[in-house]
Amino acid sequence: MKNLETKLGRAVFRNPLFGCSGCVGHAYELAPYTDLSQYGGLSLKTVTYLPRVGNPADRICEVTAGCISSVGLPNKGPDDYFANVVPKALNVLDPDQAIVSVAGDCVEEYVELCERVQDLFGNRIAAIELNAACPNASHGIGYFSRDAKAASELIHAAKSSVDLPILYKFNTNFENYLEVGKAVSDAGVDAIFTTSTPMGIKIDIKTKKPVLGNTIGPACGPAVLPFGMLRIWNLYKEVEVPLIASGGAASWRDVIEYMLAGASAVGIGSAHFATPDIVPGILADLKEYMEREKLDSLTGLIGAAHR
Amino acid sequence: MKAELIKKQVITGKDTLYVFRCPEIAEKALPGQFVEVKLSAEFFLRRPVSIFDCDGSETISLLVRSVGKGTEYMLSLAEGEVLDILGPLGQGFSLPAEPGKCLLVGGGIGLAPLYYLAKCLKKQGNDVQLFFSPRRDAQLLDAIDNDQFPAVIAENRKDIADRLPQSIEGMQYVFSCGPEGLLEQTALECIKKDIFCQVSMERRMGCGIDLCKGCVVAVYTENGLEYKKACCDGPVFDAKEVAFHEKP
Structure with a gap:
């Protein structure tokens, strides 16, 4: 009997394949094109404390071996999100799969959002994702991913306010990411969900201008896989909590490689754009791999490349 | 598929x-x-x-x-x-409830979505005419059965400004696809004359199915300016709705 169950702190998911926030809409947009039951977890697009219109066009463009995008977390704010978006998402996801992603400017805003999520959907979702990789009006981009003290305070505050498992969506593109990762781990987060997408730019050689309305944006896709791999490799040695890797994963091979580097689960992100039904295929391939390798579980692979 | x-x-x-x-x-x-x-x-x-x-x-x-x-x-x-x-x-063009006089305004490769529209309009009993620009791209019209769709061909941008208003005169329905400058000119002319007009907006898309929220078009709504998405709210929009120069 193959067992793909994936334990991330207090949360238990049906398998280690996750849909990354920002690349899978709010699940219901994806539902007509795939079998959502094949996901371990799926993070909805982030809600912020205040509504955001998002960035001007263009927001996304292709580059070699990937794309760069800067969407700017557009959302109509918590009232609309909790009344309309989450209930619609929960029509297509099971409670053990749904992850609500929240972001604020300060600890208090994150905590208030967490409390509302727990009050409204506490028994219908698997976990809350604290998006610490996003723009921060007061302190600049990725504040909670590059300030270890702030990150630790945020985890403590969220954990003392809600019972739901907490995932930390963590931008590893700062020099001190190991220090921050350790602080988050020590603060008792259930799992760290990395985003390892370095900033990039695309210039249109006809208009001689940057393509993105926001000028720069994170690069995603196969191009960033080895960089994400190294971050997981390094974090695995430093932190005690499970890691959900993301950055360029698009096949069962990438998933196994991330697990060998130290990930307990793997997020599939921008690969959905061209292949919205990618996850059921990867899951089937993983099961075939387990069959070939005579494995009942993948947990023995986690961090195996370090041993 | x-x-x-x-x-x-x-x-x-x-x-x-x-x-x-x-x-x-x-x-x-x-x-x-x-x-x-x-x-x-x-x-x-x-x-x-x-x-x-x-x-x-x-x-x-x-x-x-x-x-x-x-x-x-x-x-x-x-x-x-x-x-x-x-x-x-995506959302395509709205066919008229009652047949009438239709003008299709195409700029360059913006002709692409207008041919199938022209055929559907014709089948419905509409009178269909084409306004195309620029003349250097007129060979594109070889891709369509243009005996059925009489075309006015403008030389360039200045010629559009001179001739488009006259071509729109007397039309009941106008549909346009092409460079945004042409769409805007068409939209303005139709709004002035109170003629139904739809425009097809082009944007870079990440997925085409509303996952990435990338392909935004600024539109006027009852709540003010908002972004809608070309992939699922469009690519065809009501001409009165599109904010060609403003951002939310």
């Missing part, structure tokens, strides 16, 4: 017509909708392409201008090759 390329026809030095057999899309496609074409592993994103023609049961046609690596790659496709095409996607 699997789509077999059954015919490839060079129209101009830079424009090619591709006919695909794909009943799943052909049975459902409406004028103004688009498809997302997966090319090779070299290309990370699909390419959004307007549906140029459709027989309603078996085939769809795409008229594609080679402007970048993806569209240049398409030139290498051979008849018999099978591609993965997603569609039909």
